Amino acid sequence: MWRSSQRGRDEVTCIACGDSVARSEAREYDKFGDRWDREGKEFEHLCKPCDRERCHQPRGNLERLLEDVESAAAGRDRDAFLATYLELAERADSVEER
Ligand SMILES: [Zn+2]
Numbered sequence: 001m002w003r004s005s006q007r008g009r010d011e012v013t014c015i016a017c018g019d020s021v022a023r024s025e026a027r028e029y030d031k032f033g034d035r036w037d038r039e040g041k042e043f044e045h046l047c048k049p050c051d052r053e054r055c056h057q058p059r060g061n062l063e064r065l066l067e068d069v070e071s072a073a074a075g076r077d078r079d080a081f082l083a084t085y086l087e088l089a090e091r092a093d094s095v096e097e098r
Helices: 048-056 059-072 078-095
Strands: 011-013 020-022 027-029 044-046
Touching: 027 048, 044 048, 059 078
Parallel strands: none
Antiparallel strands: 011 020, 027 044
8 A cells, every 4th residue: 555645755743743754764563562464554654752751751661550559558647658669669660570
């Protein structure tokens, strides 16, 4: 399938910041998590800066972490919440091997 584009050759749009980047400069982002099964799929793209940011901030972990913090610091004040957050975040960082 070939779509014509006024902007010329192979440009894709970063799904995070909306910038147009050359396809060769972009990272493919497959929301199904399986880059190797390409049949009938359309990939989304991230520019390199956004891709880098994404790797540093795994959102899935953050949400799980916040749930843990909420239950650990339940009924306590904001300082306790933040202290618990930092403690658990540090622990999660040191455990995670990737
Ligand atoms: Zn971007």
